[in-house]
Amino acid sequence: xxxxxDLQKSRLVCCALLIAAFMLGGCxxxxxxxxxxxxxxxxxDPAGYLPVHDLPPDRDxxxxxxxxxxxxxxxxxxARDRQAVAVxxxx
Numbered sequence: 592x593x594x595x596x597d598l599q600k601s602r603l604v605c606c607a608l609l610i611a612a613f614m615l616g617g618c619x620x621x622x623x624x625x626x627x628x629x630x631x632x633x634x635x636d637p638a639g640y641l642p643v644h645d646l647p648p649d650r651d652x653x654x655x656x657x658x659x660x661x662x663x664x665x666x667x668x669x670a671r672d673r674q675a676v677a678v679x680x681x682x
Contacts, residue, residue, distance in 0.1 A: 655663070
């Protein structure tokens with residue numbers, strides 16, 4: 592009985608090692624495909640910063656008038672209220 596138990600444990604350990612070897616082998620094949628040619632080139636001017644103080648050009652379109660803005664806000668509020676009632680009724 593003891594010999595059978597030892598055989599089962601050794602088979603289990605061998606299977607675990609084989610699975611681990613296959614898993615590690617799969618990872619290494621992807622790492623081996625990477626080369627230095629795949630890396631992006633470094634910029635020639637490492638001290639170049641983004642232009643933080645450059646502002647975008649002014650808009651050509653006019654701002655929404657207050658009456659239209661109020662109408663849009665009222666429509667959105669009504670849609671929100673309808674959704675709240677629908678969710679409340681669904682529960």
